[in-house]
Amino acid sequence: MNLLIDSFISAIRLVVSMDAELDAIVGVSxxxxxxxxxxxxxxxxxxxxxxxxxxxxxxxxxxxxxxxLLALPTVVIGLFVYAFISRRGIFGPFDLLYTQRAIxxxxxxxxxxxxxxxxxxxxxxxxxxxxxxxxxxxxxxLQTAWIVFREARFGIVAAIVAAxxxxxxxxxxxxxxxxxxxxxxxxxxxxxALEYDKGSFILAVALGIVLLGLSFGMNLLFxxxxxxxxxx
Amino acid sequence: xxxxxxxLIKKYGPRTVLDIPYxxxxxxxxxxxxxxxxxxxxxxxNILGLLxxxxxxxxxxxxxxxxxAESALQSxxxxxxxxxxxxxxxxxxxxxxxxxxxxxxxINKKERxxxxxxxxxxxxxREFSSAPxxxxxxxxxxxVAIARALALSPKVFLCDEPTSSVDVENQNIIITxxxxxxxxxxxxxxxxxxxxxxxxxxAHHTIVLNQGxxxxxxxxxxxxxxxxxxxxxxxxxVIQDKMHLSIGExxxxxxxxxxxxxxxxxxxxxRKPSEDPAVANELQGRVVQIIEENxxxxxxxxxxxxxxxxxxxxxxxxxxxxVGETIVLSIPPEAIHLM
Numbered sequence: 001m002n003l004l005i006d007s008f009i010s011a012i013r014l015v016v017s018m019d020a021e022l023d024a025i026v027g028v029s030x031x032x033x034x035x036x037x038x039x040x041x042x043x044x045x046x047x048x049x050x051x052x053x054x055x056x057x058x059x060x061x062x063x064x065x066x067x068x069l070l071a072l073p074t075v076v077i078g079l080f081v082y083a084f085i086s087r088r089g090i091f092g093p094f095d096l097l098y099t100q101r102a103i104x105x106x107x108x109x110x111x112x113x114x115x116x117x118x119x120x121x122x123x124x125x126x127x128x129x130x131x132x133x134x135x136x137x138x139x140x141x142l143q144t145a146w147i148v149f150r151e152a153r154f155g156i157v158a159a160i161v162a163a164x165x166x167x168x169x170x171x172x173x174x175x176x177x178x179x180x181x182x183x184x185x186x187x188x189x190x191x192x193a194l195e196y197d198k199g200s201f202i203l204a205v206a207l208g209i210v211l212l213g214l215s216f217g218m219n220l221l222f223x224x225x226x227x228x229x230x231x232x
Numbered sequence: 233x234x235x236x237x238x239x240l241i242k243k244y245g246p247r248t249v250l251d252i253p254y255x256x257x258x259x260x261x262x263x264x265x266x267x268x269x270x271x272x273x274x275x276x277x278n279i280l281g282l283l284x285x286x287x288x289x290x291x292x293x294x295x296x297x298x299x300x301a302e303s304a305l306q307s308x309x310x311x312x313x314x315x316x317x318x319x320x321x322x323x324x325x326x327x328x329x330x331x332x333x334x335x336x337x338x339i340n341k342k343e344r345x346x347x348x349x350x351x352x353x354x355x356x357x358r359e360f361s362s363a364p365x366x367x368x369x370x371x372x373x374x375x376v377a378i379a380r381a382l383a384l385s386p387k388v389f390l391c392d393e394p395t396s397s398v399d400v401e402n403q404n405i406i407i408t409x410x411x412x413x414x415x416x417x418x419x420x421x422x423x424x425x426x427x428x429x430x431x432x433x434x435a436h437h438t439i440v441l442n443q444g445x446x447x448x449x450x451x452x453x454x455x456x457x458x459x460x461x462x463x464x465x466x467x468x469x470v471i472q473d474k475m476h477l478s479i480g481e482x483x484x485x486x487x488x489x490x491x492x493x494x495x496x497x498x499x500x501x502x503r504k505p506s507e508d509p510a511v512a513n514e515l516q517g518r519v520v521q522i523i524e525e526n527x528x529x530x531x532x533x534x535x536x537x538x539x540x541x542x543x544x545x546x547x548x549x550x551x552x553x554x555v556g557e558t559i560v561l562s563i564p565p566e567a568i569h570l571m
Contacts, residue, residue, distance in 0.1 A: 129320040136281055137333035137384065138310040141302070147332075151323060 003201065011206035022203065026210055029168060029187040032100050032178075036107035037164040044112045044163070045156055048119025053145055063120060069113035074106075074172030081106045081177055098179035103187070106173035111163035118162060122155025123148060158225035165218040169211060233295065234259045234388055234420045235280060240289035242275055242444075249275050250286070250444045257422065262414050264431030265424040267441035268454070273424040274317070274392055276441065280422065281314035281390045294387075310337060313386040317393040317424075319377030321365035326357065326376050329365050333384045351383040352376075355409055371402030378409060382419075389413065391423040395430065407434055428540065432525045442492060442571070453540050457493040457570075459484060469493055469568065474536030478512050480565045492571040499567035500541040502531070503560050504551060513563045519555050535561055 014022055051062055083089055085096040085105075096102045126148055134147040149156075171189035178185030180194060188207045195204035235257035242250035250272045257263055257280075267273045278284040279291065285300035292298065293308060313333075321329050330348045339347070352358040355375040360368065368376060374394065381389060391410070395403040411434060413419045425431050431438050440447040442454050457469045462476070467484050469477045471493060505516065517535030524530075529548040532540050539561060553559055 127320055129316060129318075130322070132283060132314075132316070133320055133322075134332075135283055135309065136312075136314045137380070138306075138336045139332075140306055140336075143336060147322065 004205075007201040007205045010202040011209055014202060014206040015209055019206070022206055022210070024183055025186050025188055025191045025207060028100065028183075028185065029189075032103045032107065032174070032187065033164060033168045035100075036104045036167050037111065037160060039104065039108040040111040040115045040163055041160050043108070044115025045119050045159075047112070048116035048159075049123060049145070049149060051116070052120040052123035053148065063117070066113050066117045066120070070117055072110065072113070074110060074170045075176065077106050077109050078173045078176030081109065081173070085177070097177065098181060098185060100178065100185055102177035103174050103185060106177045107167040107170065110170065110173060111166050114163045114166055115159050118159030119152075119156050122152040122159060125155065126151050154225045158222050161218055161222045161225060165215060165222065168214055168218070233257060234293065236292040236295075237280075238290045238292075240279070240291065241287045242272070242279065242284075243287045248444060250279070252276070252289075252444075252446055255439070255446065257420070258437070259420055260414070260418045261436045262410065262421040262434055263423070264435035264438045265422060265441065266426070266428060266431055266438055267424075268426075270443075271441040272444040273441055275444075277314060277390050277392050277422065277424060280388075281312055282309050283314065310384070311387040312390065313381040313384055313388070314390040315374075315377045315381050315392065315394065317396060319373060321368070321373055321376060321380075323366045324364070325361070326352070326363050326365050326368070327361045329376060330380045330383045333380065337384065347383050351379040354382060354412070355379040356405065371398040371405075374398050374402065374406065375409075378406065382409075382413060382417075385417070386419060388420045388422070391421065393424050393426070396426070410434060428530075432530075447494065447571070453495040453497050454571075455493045455495070455537060457491050459489050459491055459570075469570070472537050475515060477563055477568055478565065479568055479570070483565065483568065483570055494569040494571060495539060495563060496567045496569065497530075497539075497541045499564060500539065501562040501564070502533075502541060502543060502547075502551075502553070503562070504553075505558060505560050513565070515561045515563070516558055517561055519553050519557050519559055522553065522555055533559065533561055539563075 051059065051066075081102065082097070085091045085094070085102055087097070096105070130147055130151050131144055134144040139147065169189060171193060174180070174185070174187045174190045175193070178187065178190065180186050180190040186194075188211050192204045192207045192211075195201065195207070233256050235255070237252055237255040237257075240250060240252040240255070241248060265273045265276065275284065279286050282293075282298065282300075282305050290297060293312075298308065299305075322332065327348060330351060331344055334344045334347060348361070349358060352361055355378055357372065357375050357379060360372065360376070365373070365376060374397070378391075378394070389410075394406050394410070398406065407430070410421050410423065414421050423435075447454065455471045455475075457471045459467060459469055462468045462478065467479050467481060469479050469491070471477065477493075515535040517533035517539065519531055520534050520538065521532035522529060524545075525542070527545065528542045529545055530540060530542050531553065532538055541561065
């Protein structure tokens with residue numbers, strides 16, 4: 001018990017003193033997670049919107065596949081991307097393995113289904129009368145789509161916030177594709193695993209505190225946007 | 233004609249919800265579309281509003297055949313605007329709601345501002361211009377939705393039950409607006425309603441729908457009935473187990489037992505209970521409404537079911553009925569039409 005309390009107190013000191021190593025790890029985590037979230041947003045939002053807004057054969061199956069991909073384990077993605085970017089993979093010549101870009105690619109693959117599925121849910125919740133109203137006011141298909149998108153904006157932002165929450169706390173992809181290289185690809189989760197292996201709890205607990213703080217912040221944001229959706 | 237409809241059929245799955253052989257809608261007139269729930273009023277309005285395609289049939293708009301391909305509808309939709317029974321406003325300000333359609337029509341900023349002010353003035357909502365639209369009351373929402381549609385200067389204004397979900401004050405405001413835009417701007421207006429007296433007060437023409445078909449009458453007295461024979465073997469029609477009406481043998485068109493019955497309100501006679509002895513097809517009922525309508529007096533009588541009838545002013549002034557008074561209705565067989 002003393003070990004936990006002592007580690008927690010030391011960890012708080014580390015966070016407050018803005019320790020350089022801690023800051024570097026948090027910085028890498030935020031950089032890769034933010035980039036992969038933006039990338040997933042750029043792909044997942046239009047993908048989800050198009051699926052929700054259009055009628056096509058196999059729409060339900062597509063949504064089922066996307067929902068299945070929500071449960072995709074990070075290690076499976078890690079393994080899958082590794083096969084492509086390792087020396088023997090088809091993208092081997094690009095030297096992506098054990099770089100931040102590799103983590104970003106893997107994390108984006110992880111959360112594109114999250115963003116797309118949540119976007120579909122957000123668009124599906126929008127009252128059909130918005131589309132009908134836009135049409136009767138003379139809007140073309142694109143302008144009607146814009147109105148629906150605008151009305152679903154809080155739901156879509158909530159989808160992106162949820163996706164960020166997923167990548168900031170994942171470990172499989174970061175470890176397998178980043179390699180946990182100090183100062184370069186070491187993220188909060190991989191650093192915590194390493195510190196645990198070394199039996200050094202102080203930095204691990206400090207990172208845990210930061211990670212929990214970030215998750216809490218993300219959840220606050222998520223509920224704020226969810227609240228805006230329901231108050232519409 | 234603003235619309236000419238021929239052989240219109242609309243089906244949802246196997247169910248036919250509209251079957252209109254022919255219908256003409258004149259320009260610059262107000263039309264009331266009457267009918268019970270499920271009669272097909274909203275579906276017809278959506279088709280005329282170019283938001284839904286018919287399953288079969290032809291529609292001419294301003295003498296041009298309507299092509300329901302999405303790309304062809306774009307320009308026509310800029311002339312026809314529909315306001316829903318429960319209109320929805322975009323979650324932004326009232327001003328931006330009105331601005332949306334005007335921006336689509338590429339109207340310049342100065343002109344947009346002028347039109348928006350004018351339209352909000354028309355519905356008495358100018359002071360709400362910068363208010364968030366999602367927090368308006370039902371009546372205010374309805375008025376803003378009307379202003380949003382009218383700002384676009386449509387040729388045709390379609391309104392689905394414009395007064396059904398608002399209070400009396402807002403009902404009167406909306407009726408005044410519809411009348412004013414028709415008179416001042418010569419906009420053709422089609423609105424659906426359940427309220428026959430409102431239709432008679434506001435509309436130049438009335439269209440009545442019953443189970444997706446046009447009914448050739450101005451007023452509704454349409455009931456579900458069951459055909460049977462009375463103890464003397466005379467055919468009779470029983471309406472909701474409360475009204476037993478004798479009919480002629482020749483009126484029984486086929487072997488159907490369940491029928492729709494229309495009672496012509498102009499052929500119903502009325503008298504005080506004490507005047508003459510009761511005869512066949514005479515029913516006692518209580519007067520629940522009396523209203524002046526197109527030079528006649530319209531009465532609604534609760535005779536187990538509510539029956540509307542029209543009598544001349546002269547007859548009314550001679551007898552003078554009061555609301556709440558018990559009277560006798562006499563429904564001759566020729567007033568009863570089986571459909």
